[in-house]
Amino acid sequence: MNKKASFSLLLGIAFVALLLAVMLTSLFYTPYDANEMNIAERLQAPSAKHWLGTDNFGRDVLSRIMVGAQTAFLVGLLSAVIGLVFGFIIGTAAGYTGKWLDELLMRGIDGLLAFPGILLALLLVSIFKPSMSQTILAIGVLSIPSFARVVRSGVLQQKEAEYVKAAKGLGAGHLHLIFKQILPNMISPILTTAALSFSAAILIEAALSYLGLGVQPPDPSWGRMLNEAQSFIRKAPWFTLAPGLFIMVTVLGFNLLSDGIRDLRDTRQ
Amino acid sequence: MNYFVRRLLTLLLTVFFVVTLTFAAFRIIPGNPALTILGTEASDEQIALLEAKLGINRPLPEQFIDWLRGAAALDFGQSLRFSEPVLKLIGDRFPVTISLALLALTITIAVAVPLGIAAARSKGKAADMMISIGTQLGLAIPSFWMGIALILVFGLVLRWFSVSTYVPWSENPYLALKSLLLPAIALAVPQIAIVVRYLRTTLLEQLNLDYVRTARSKGLKDHSVLFRHVLRNALLPVITVVGINFGELLAGSLVVEQVFTLPGFGSLLITAIGNRDYPLVQGMILLIAFIVVAVNFVVDLSYRILDPKIRMK
Numbered sequence: 001m002n003k004k005a006s007f008s009l010l011l012g013i014a015f016v017a018l019l020l021a022v023m024l025t026s027l028f029y030t031p032y033d034a035n036e037m038n039i040a041e042r043l044q045a046p047s048a049k050h051w052l053g054t055d056n057f058g059r060d061v062l063s064r065i066m067v068g069a070q071t072a073f074l075v076g077l078l079s080a081v082i083g084l085v086f087g088f089i090i091g092t093a094a095g096y097t098g099k100w101l102d103e104l105l106m107r108g109i110d111g112l113l114a115f116p117g118i119l120l121a122l123l124l125v126s127i128f129k130p131s132m133s134q135t136i137l138a139i140g141v142l143s144i145p146s147f148a149r150v151v152r153s154g155v156l157q158q159k160e161a162e163y164v165k166a167a168k169g170l171g172a173g174h175l176h177l178i179f180k181q182i183l184p185n186m187i188s189p190i191l192t193t194a195a196l197s198f199s200a201a202i203l204i205e206a207a208l209s210y211l212g213l214g215v216q217p218p219d220p221s222w223g224r225m226l227n228e229a230q231s232f233i234r235k236a237p238w239f240t241l242a243p244g245l246f247i248m249v250t251v252l253g254f255n256l257l258s259d260g261i262r263d264l265r266d267t268r269q
Numbered sequence: 270m271n272y273f274v275r276r277l278l279t280l281l282l283t284v285f286f287v288v289t290l291t292f293a294a295f296r297i298i299p300g301n302p303a304l305t306i307l308g309t310e311a312s313d314e315q316i317a318l319l320e321a322k323l324g325i326n327r328p329l330p331e332q333f334i335d336w337l338r339g340a341a342a343l344d345f346g347q348s349l350r351f352s353e354p355v356l357k358l359i360g361d362r363f364p365v366t367i368s369l370a371l372l373a374l375t376i377t378i379a380v381a382v383p384l385g386i387a388a389a390r391s392k393g394k395a396a397d398m399m400i401s402i403g404t405q406l407g408l409a410i411p412s413f414w415m416g417i418a419l420i421l422v423f424g425l426v427l428r429w430f431s432v433s434t435y436v437p438w439s440e441n442p443y444l445a446l447k448s449l450l451l452p453a454i455a456l457a458v459p460q461i462a463i464v465v466r467y468l469r470t471t472l473l474e475q476l477n478l479d480y481v482r483t484a485r486s487k488g489l490k491d492h493s494v495l496f497r498h499v500l501r502n503a504l505l506p507v508i509t510v511v512g513i514n515f516g517e518l519l520a521g522s523l524v525v526e527q528v529f530t531l532p533g534f535g536s537l538l539i540t541a542i543g544n545r546d547y548p549l550v551q552g553m554i555l556l557i558a559f560i561v562v563a564v565n566f567v568v569d570l571s572y573r574i575l576d577p578k579i580r581m582k
Contacts, residue, residue, distance in 0.1 A: 107279060111286030114558040114565075116516030118523065123294055126542040126550045203411055207524045210413050211539055223411075230417050230528070237421055244414035252409035 009260025012195075015253025019246075023073050026066035034063040035218055043236040052242045055225070056232055065242055068220040072250055075136050075205045075215075076198040082140025083197050084190070087147020092178055094148070095155030106152070109145045117142065118204055122213065130213045139204050143197040150193045154186040161185075188265040195258035199251040206247050222247050272573070280566050287562065291555045292336045295547055296329070306349065306545045322349070323547065345552025350544045355552035358537065364438065365533035366526065370518045372449050373456035374511065381461045382507075385468025386500070392473060400465060407462030412521050416455035416528035423451060435531050452529045456521050460514055467510045471503040505575060512568025516561035 031051070038058035046053045052061035094105040115123065121138035128134050158164055159182065167181050208214030209223030217224070225243040233240060295302070303319040304311065320326040324335065324346075339345060345355035388400040424432035430451055436444040475481065476499060484494045519534075526535030534553065541549040 107282045108286055110279070110283045111290060114283060114287050114516070114562045115290075115554070116520035116557075116561055119516075119520045119554060119557055122523070122538065122542065123291070123550075123554050126545075126547075127294055127297065199409070206411050207413060210411075211524060211527060213539070213542065226411075226414060226417065233417065233421060234425060237425070240414075240417050240421065244411065244417070247411050247414065248406070248409045251411075252405060255405065255408055 006260070008256045009264060012253050012256030012258070012260050015249055016257055019069055019250050019253060020073070022066055023069035026070060030063035030066050032060035032063045034067040034220055035059065043232060043239065045236070045238060053236065053238060055239060056228060061239065061242055064220045064225060065222070065246055068222045068225065068243070068246070071132070071215055071219055071221050072202050072205065075132070075139060076201045078136045079139035079143055079201045080194050080197045082137070083143030083147045084194060087144045088151050090144065091148040091151025092155055095152040096159060096174070096178065105148070109148050112142070112145050115142070117200070118207055121204055121208055125208065125213045130216060132215050132219055135205055135208055135214045139201045142204070143201065146193055146197060147190070150189050151186065154189055155182055158182045158185050188261060192258045192262045195254045195261065199254035199258070202247060202250050202254070276566070276569065280562065283562055284559070287558045288337060288340045288555065291551055291558070292333055295551050302547060340555060343556070345555065346548040348541070348546055348549040350541070350546045350549070355549050358549065359534070359553060359556060362533050362537050365435065365531055366519070366522055366535070368438065369449050369453055369456065369522050369526065369531065369533060370515070372453040373460065373518055373522070374515070376453055376457040377460040377464060378511070380457070381464035381468065384461070385465045385472065386495070388465060388469040389472035389476070390495070404462040404465050407458045410458060412455045412459060413524050413528045415458055416452060416525050419451045419455055420529070432529070452525045452531060455528070456518060456525050460518060463514060464507060464510060468503060468507050471506050472499060475499045475502050505572060509568055509572055512564055515564045519557055519560065
């Protein structure tokens with residue numbers, strides 16, 4: 001178990017680090033301008049000049065994939081932050097106070113969960129105009145329930161622990177108990193959830209953008225690249241490969257990271 | 270309180286929340302929805318007419334009560350674009366989406382149960398490792414990319430399937446099944462991964478329990494312990510997972526339908542969102558949420574009925 005745990009963790013870290021490196025590199029270097037069109041060189045197969053070929057406007061696919069990583073990370077990170085902040089507030093309020101507030105908040109969370117994944121995002125983008133910030137907000141909202149549940153069950157468990165009772169007996173206030181006593185003991189489940197929420201966010205962003213309801217041009221997105229690629233599947237089948245592969249590796253990396261952190265905690269206990 | 274009554278109350282509370290949320294969501298549309306739909310060149314009369322049609326010219330509480338009443342009767346009003354009742358439009362598309370979801374569910378169970386058993390039986394060995402790698406990949410593949418890959422391989426290279434031609438069941442069941450098979454596989458892959466992982470874990474947990482040791486010590490063969498005792502207990506939690514994920518399956522089919530241009534919920538919803546056909550969007554989203562809540566309720570109850578240990582509590 002121990003060996004497998006560290007293996008997932010290491011592989012997860014390796015994948016995520018690799019993509020992080022691609023993303024950071026794209027901030028100051030891409031082989032070509034990601035938005036530069038060149039109709040003469042459209043839909044070219046991978047070559048020494050264009051490693052991953054060119055798209056239907058003759059834009060360099062590798063450069064667009066690299067810049068697309070910025071979108072993926074931005075959406076993943078910010079939506080996880082939204083989910084964590086609101087999930088933490090709701091989960092703590094429910095678990096710490098208990099009683100009717102707990103019941104009310106948790107039924108609200110159940111209600112949110114009745115809108116499976118992308119449906120809640122579709123609801124939100126149908127109200128506002130699809131855009132990057134809209135996508136982040138929508139995915140952030142739908143990641144609230146998992147954070148709220150993890151935080152709530154953690155708080156419920158920890159608040160009965162001896163050390164919390166002791167701190168309470170010594171006269172510690174509620175905020176001190178929550179942030180200084182309980183929170184440090186919940187870091188691992190929160191990190192596990194955060195990594196999972198990151199990979200879910202990337203999948204949903206890709207799906208939304210594939211449907212044309214997520215990140216809008218000119219911001220590059222792996223999901224929209226797949227949509228464009230599908231239209232030219234007969235002429236340039238290889239064009240469908242790279243965006244999907246990058247989505248998959250990113251999601252795989254964060255899933256493994258999440259598994260690794262969880263297993264690490266399990267073996268310690 | 271009786272479990273059933275309590276569960277029914279929480280169900281009603283959840284449904285109420287869902288109905289309220291879909292109502293509230295469409296009341297926070299920035300600006301005047303009628304103006305957004307018609308564009309800035311619309312005359313005041315046109316706007317007033319549409320406002321009356323949408324019912325947004327009346328007081329909010331009145332609108333809410335109307336919405337509740339409509340939702341209870343599954344009457345979601347008229348589509349703006351198609352000038353037909355929302356429920357009828359949904360009904361026309363329903364068979365495609367539901368048969369896609371059910372086919373994907375069937376594939377999931379047919380593939381995941383044997384794989385899960387195989388993984389648990391060969392714990393730590395090569396087969397287990399292979400299945401484990403496979404499930405990690407299955408969880409990470411976006412279903413729409415999987416769909417595109419299936420179209421490429423089976424539709425364009427091997428030419429086993431004609432792509433993007435949907436045939437209704439009533440016309441030709443064989444061709445209907447054929448047109449749904451690839452999308453159902455694309456949809457099933459992540460679900461298979463989830464169920465295999467879950468089944469493997471529960472099987473391994475069960476194998477460590479006392480009753481397994483008893484069964485073994487009285488001389489039962491490994492496979493008969495597995496199939497007669499362990500599997501029965503391990504399948505119960507699997508039902509729950511499959512049930513909870515049914516919603517994800519429906520939501521996933523919205524996207525996969527677009528890949529294969531199937532005339533189901535997905536295309537209707539995407540068109541409705543594009544047209545700002547608010548009554549249609551609102552009705553569809555609420556109906557899917559209803560289905561999800563209902564399936565979870567049924568799964569929860571059947572779980573209680575199937576497992577005598579829980580029933581007694």
